Amino acid sequence: MFESRIDRLRERIAEEGLDALIVTDRKNREYLSGFTGSAGFLLVSPRGGVLATDFRYEEQAKAQSPHLAVYRYETPRDGLSRLVQAKKVGIVGFEAVHTSCWELAEWEEDNPDITWRQTRGLVESQRICKDEEEIRRIRQAARLTDKGFEHILEYLRPGVQEQEVALELEFFLRREGAEGVSFAPIVASGPNSALPHAQPGNRILESGDFVVLDFGVIIEGYCSDLTRTVVIGRASDRQREIYELVLKAQRYALGEVAPGKDAAAIDKGVRDIFAAEGVAEYFGHGLGHGVGLEVHEEPTLSSRSKDELRAGMLVTVEPGLYFPGWGGVRIEDLVLLTSQGMENLSSSPKDFLVL
Ligand code: ZN
Ligand code: ZN
Numbered sequence: 419m420f421e422s423r424i425d426r427l428r429e430r431i432a433e434e435g436l437d438a439l440i441v442t443d444r445k446n447r448e449y450l451s452g453f454t455g456s457a458g459f460l461l462v463s464p465r466g467g468v469l470a471t472d473f474r475y476e477e478q479a480k481a482q483s484p485h486l487a488v489y490r491y492e493t494p495r496d497g498l499s500r501l502v503q504a505k506k507v508g509i510v511g512f513e514a515v516h517t518s519c520w521e522l523a524e525w526e527e528d529n530p531d532i533t534w535r536q537t538r539g540l541v542e543s544q545r546i547c548k549d550e551e552e553i554r555r556i557r558q559a560a561r562l563t564d565k566g567f568e569h570i571l572e573y574l575r576p577g578v579q580e581q582e583v584a585l586e587l588e589f590f591l592r593r594e595g596a597e598g599v600s601f602a603p604i605v606a607s608g609p610n611s612a613l614p615h616a617q618p619g620n621r622i623l624e625s626g627d628f629v630v631l632d633f634g635v636i637i638e639g640y641c642s643d644l645t646r647t648v649v650i651g652r653a654s655d656r657q658r659e660i661y662e663l664v665l666k667a668q669r670y671a672l673g674e675v676a677p678g679k680d681a682a683a684i685d686k687g688v689r690d691i692f693a694a695e696g697v698a699e700y701f702g703h704g705l706g707h708g709v710g711l712e713v714h715e716e717p718t719l720s721s722r723s724k725d726e727l728r729a730g731m732l733v734t735v736e737p738g739l740y741f742p743g744w745g746g747v748r749i750e751d752l753v754l755l756t757s758q759g760m761e762n763l764s765s766s767p768k769d770f771l772v773l
Contacts, residue, residue, distance in 0.1 A: 437507035438463040443516040446541035511537040547730030559642035560763035580618035600634035600641035600713040625651025628745040645750030706734040
């Protein structure tokens, strides 16, 4: 698996006219090597790959990346210079998005004979379509996330604090096998539900509140992402109406997600549904995003997206409406694009739930 990923990258490196590529981004490094340590980089050339790390991770690197030579450095700066000098490379690509100006200045100072070339998205473009193993992990993560939602429903009632709900959710997910959460769970109640990325605080849930729950887990390095919105106690007609409208928009988008479709067009279709009801301005974020080693990665489902959907992509579909001071609704599923269309990996109920 890792060998074939490196092989594909080596072809790209040759096509780009590079003698080698330095992979410093942690997730790109993990994707290519399986190595999960917090320090290290890869040097990949058309001839092969080296995983460089420090003393703390040497044994772990050898165990996790038997397909790569492991090189131990004193400092990353020193290790990088020694490697590029030993490999006698002339043109070295680096991940411009993941490299600081300071690091580049050091590399240039240490190796004036080398041409350093900016690259962008060489590994990310490979990560965009998932292989079977990645899909297996994300599927498992999505399943556990659904279990988390089912669990937390019993816990939601007037009188509990947002923060307590978030903690209970995280505790449950970890106990059930998650390595971690893919981001700090969002539990946003009442007026806080109008903030798309609210942080759970000390607000106490009250009857009549919308509660937006947005969370995910990490299984073997891979993330999931799910949002559900429920009402506590008693719901108003307006709450039901807004909820049904968001659900209608989400169902529309789920029906459109398929290989060959234009991501921006699906986003536009959702905005048109909201515009017909005069609420388009209350949907201020993109419709969805890719999920994998990172909870937000390519492709993007938004008005600015240039992405065309392809089989093997994993994307969220998450329309929402947010009314400042009143509350908000978001419904988010995680969807796998297949050659036949799509498979929804999220199975948590989406009926209008009043708890
Ligand atoms: Zn989410
Ligand atoms: Zn999301």
